[in-house]
Amino acid sequence: MKLAFIALALFAALVWSQDVEVDSGVTVSSAERAIDISSQVVKYVTELHVENGGKAPLNYIVYALSANEDKHLAFIGATGDNKNTALKVSRATLKGAKSDAVLYKIELMSVVAVGGKVTVKVEVVLAQHLKPYPSHITQAEQQFVLYDGNAHILSPYIIKKESTNIVLYHGHVESFTKAEPSKLDGDKLSYGPYENTPAFSTKDIRVHYENNSPFVVITRMERLIEVSHWGNVAIEENIDLLHKGAALKGSFSRLDFQMDRRGNKQPAVKSYKTLLPAASKDVYYRDEIGNISTSNLRQTEEAVELEIRPRFPLYGGWKTNYVIGYNTPSYEYLYSSGGHFALRMRFLDHVFDNAVVEDLTVKIILPEGAKNIKLDPPYKVKRSPDELHYTYLDTTGRPVIIAHKTNLVEAHVQEFTLHYDFDRTGLWREPFIAIIAFYILFVAVIVWVRFDFTIASGIHTSESHLYAFYSI
Known part of the structure; x- marks a missing residue:
């Protein structure tokens, strides 16, 4: 193909x-x-x-x-x-x-x-x-x-x-x-x-x-896309994998696995490559335990190749979960004309060759204040009600567009377009809130330092006065 x-x-x-x-x-x-x-x-x-x-x-x-x-x-x-x-x-x-x-x-x-x-x-x-x-x-x-x-x-x-x-x-x-x-x-x-x-x-x-090729199925995948008008688009993918090949019979031996000379002809998945966008940076790969240091990253002209190596080989019936995240510059995917913006990205991106995704959820977080939102998917998807996401200095919340699709394959790696309107002056709202907050803090510190708020201010009682009092 x-x-x-x-x-x-x-x-x-x-x-x-x-x-x-x-x-x-x-x-x-x-x-x-x-x-x-x-x-x-x-x-x-x-x-x-x-x-x-x-x-x-x-x-x-x-x-x-x-x-x-x-x-x-x-x-x-x-x-x-x-x-x-x-x-x-x-x-x-x-x-x-x-x-x-x-x-x-x-x-x-x-x-x-x-x-x-x-x-x-x-x-x-x-x-x-x-x-x-x-x-x-x-x-x-x-x-x-x-x-x-x-x-x-x-x-x-x-x-x-x-x-x-x-x-x-x-x-x-x-x-x-x-x-x-x-x-x-x-x-x-x-x-x-x-x-x-x-x-x-x-x-x-x-x-x-x-057929010893990987019979690994993505049973659940959540793809989170967070758009920032300060020049960055952050992507995070939470993936559940299940090996649906012939189930392992008997116990697993780590020694036998390491001594096996069949190489790629083993019916186990030791590693595979994920292709990220060429402009990807700040890439991380982790699971519930923490960062997985066995992965390898290689930059090419067309993509960033990330070698995924789970903590253990996947045999039939075995499963695992991991998270991949990275940042990309917004000029690669975000287009604008005045106050109208269009985000054009892949609904499903490459995970591994000949992948099967049983259930995919895509969440797109737009900047606070985005309105007149319209999603043009590359194929029929199921929409869920929009949600709000709150992060630092947000007041009304950021709109979250949610879409679902089941039974996907590599041919579904296609682009969607998300249209929305956004007032560019809204970019300065959060910096302005931060400036006002620091200004109020500094004024409060100045007032606290310059004024004495003790209850007994101006009343001085010397030891001689106390001695005279007790001598009477």
């Missing part, structure tokens, strides 16, 4: 289903599908070459997934002949469609005339689709997983020629379904080419193979 392709805003809100029709004259002249199951996520990239042999112009095509695939769907997007432009994708229904097929309508950039052709590339990402088998392993064993899929490209159209290529993890393949023609060559498994495949054709396949 290319980063440029991911960066496109391909995700569309799948809110309601639209009724669609499939012209029997529309066919797929050729289709190539690439499936990547070398990590914990399953990635499909399908290129469809569509011919409009029907009776009317074509302004959309229909893409299909099985019900099992749709249950694990985290992302779907499409591009047309112009690969830099995303196509709108929405849920669809088709009369007479196969009962376990879930359909999506892909709207084309331009109408395809009768006899015309169009090429559409569809990207799909499935989360937690691979199942560890066996579900429990010892510390010395390798992790094997099961992939269930279809040798054919599920489609409501007749496909004249199709092929599927599957990329596996570098390791042993225990077994795979043979659907001739099929071929296993190292870490590549191919099915097809098949010709004149009828609509909604299926041929179930199963691949049982070794």
Whole structure:
């Protein structure tokens, strides 16, 4: 999956289903599908070459997934002949469609005339689709997983020629379904080419193979963004991790772990890299115990690489929690025109390669006095009621914008825009309050020093007077 392709805003809100029709004259002249199951996520990239042999112009095509695939769907997007432009994708229904097929309508950039052709590339990402088998392993064993899929490209159209290529993890393949023609060559498994495949054709396949890539899922993540108009944006991420691979069977031996010569082929997570913005500074990495000194930081031209190394290796069923924080200059993300401001940042940033985030909460703290706030997310999110955050010298509190999203993957690393109005004179309110407070303090000290507030001031009783009094 290319980063440029991911960066496109391909995700569309799948809110309601639209009724669609499939012209029997529309066919797929050729289709190539690439499936990547070398990590914990399953990635499909399908290129469809569509011919409009029907009776009317074509302004959309229909893409299909099985019900099992749709249950694990985290992302779907499409591009047309112009690969830099995303196509709108929405849920669809088709009369007479196969009962376990879930359909999506892909709207084309331009109408395809009768006899015309169009090429559409569809990207799909499935989360937690691979199942560890066996579900429990010892510390010395390798992790094997099961992939269930279809040798054919599920489609409501007749496909004249199709092929599927599957990329596996570098390791042993225990077994795979043979659907001739099929071929296993190292870490590549191919099915097809098949010709004149009828609509909604299926041929179930199963691949049982070794996969020791990190099956680490972010079960909860809170991303806090605090905006300061004094030139800084502070980001803090609180992350809960759970290894959802094959659970560790038996006890853990630190000695065996250190003596293990499998390196990255161990089914345990020892470390991984998080990419921070290139202008990041004051980076910290800690957990409930305190600062974690085993991490490494490296500056590159494009990013700051932070090597995350937990206090202990993560095996299947193990979990951990940590906090990452850093500061960035506001000129990188904050734009203004008069009293109107726009904050443009990533809703979800890179945590590690092929990450899966089950639940994400983003909190954006704006300066005190911000108003007319409007959030433009890159995809559908759930908003919670705004809150107020109080810190030093605040009087009315700083507005906090809260948004939630579930089931995210790397393709969701996209930017949001937050618009708001702010009176620039408000920048001087807190310094003015501090000046007034110090002024009052200094005046109080001066008054206290210059005046004598003792009750018996001016009355002096000498020892002789006291002696005369007692002699009478």
